[in-house]
Amino acid sequence: MNRRSTERLLADAEQRLRLTADLPSRIDAIRGTAADDTHAITVTTTVHGALTDLSITADALTLGPDRLGAEIVRLAAEANRAALVHGVDALSRTLGDAGTVELAGAIGLIEPVVELEAEPVAPSQQDDGDDDYAMNFDFSSLRSDR
Amino acid sequence: MTDGTPITGTASTVDGAVTVEVGIGGGLRNVRLTRAALHLGGPRLAATILEVAARATALANQRAGIALRRTLGASDELLAGLGLSVPDDLVPVDEDFGERGVMRR
Numbered sequence: 001m002n003r004r005s006t007e008r009l010l011a012d013a014e015q016r017l018r019l020t021a022d023l024p025s026r027i028d029a030i031r032g033t034a035a036d037d038t039h040a041i042t043v044t045t046t047v048h049g050a051l052t053d054l055s056i057t058a059d060a061l062t063l064g065p066d067r068l069g070a071e072i073v074r075l076a077a078e079a080n081r082a083a084l085v086h087g088v089d090a091l092s093r094t095l096g097d098a099g100t101v102e103l104a105g106a107i108g109l110i111e112p113v114v115e116l117e118a119e120p121v122a123p124s125q126q127d128d129g130d131d132d133y134a135m136n137f138d139f140s141s142l143r144s145d146r
Numbered sequence: 147m148t149d150g151t152p153i154t155g156t157a158s159t160v161d162g163a164v165t166v167e168v169g170i171g172g173g174l175r176n177v178r179l180t181r182a183a184l185h186l187g188g189p190r191l192a193a194t195i196l197e198v199a200a201r202a203t204a205l206a207n208q209r210a211g212i213a214l215r216r217t218l219g220a221s222d223e224l225l226a227g228l229g230l231s232v233p234d235d236l237v238p239v240d241e242d243f244g245e246r247g248v249m250r251r
Contacts (some may be wrong), residue, residue, distance in 0.1 A: 045173075046171075050172025050173070050203050051172065051195070051199045053196070054192040054193075055188075056188035056189070056191055058187070061184045061187075061188060064181075064184075065178075065179035065181055065184060066179070068179060072174065073174045073175070077174070080173060
């Protein structure tokens with residue numbers, strides 16, 4: 001390994017340390033929000049799913065107690081998923097592209113990646129996948145670590 | 147760690163109008179409301195649900211912390227890093243965690 005590549009490795013390591021230093025506080029600050037179609041109920045959660053904000057209008061009360069409770073739970077799950085997407089985005093600078101995709105699979109945002117070195121997927125199979133992740137995650141935010 | 151039953155936390159208002167069950171970290175599992183809860187009006191009901199959910203979350207995190215300390219020897223720092231915070235003012239001091247493990251209400 002020549003001197004230049006060693007210096008590059010050290011510079012990369014220092015850059016990663018800088019990026020990870022404030023990671024816990026950045027993750028803690030991430031929120032996801034979801035609302036029903038009429039915006040009668042709006043729910044905000046952390047990446048762990050904990051409620052941090054909740055808005056219920058008078059219109060929402062007409063749902064009745066059972067449906068209102070169920071709708072809050074449903075929207076909280078949606079908000080949690082949104083927060084997780086933001087969290088993966090925040091981690092992507094530290095994890096690199098491959099690590100980010102692996103994490104997204106591990107927490108259920110996309111189909112789990114079992115073998116990253118597996119045979120290339122045939123084009124016909126690529127079109128059959130679930131579009132949810134692509135719909136919700138901004139791949140342009142990924143930065144290659146190579 | 148457990149008998150396979152998920153670790154949860156449940157809290158209610160004194161009158162039982164609002165009951166919230168959460169998993170570790172605070173993810174909502176169930177929100178049970180009575181018709182009387184609706185009489186609070188939207189803003190007060192939302193504030194009440196937030197307050198009850200925070201207590202349920204503290205309880206679930208406390209139970210998870212106890213289980214992780216027993217089985218993995220997890221430190222306070224690790225638990226905090228996992229987001230399992232337990233605000234002192236949200237968990238009753240007389241919570242009974244016996245030898246058999248985590249108490250469930």
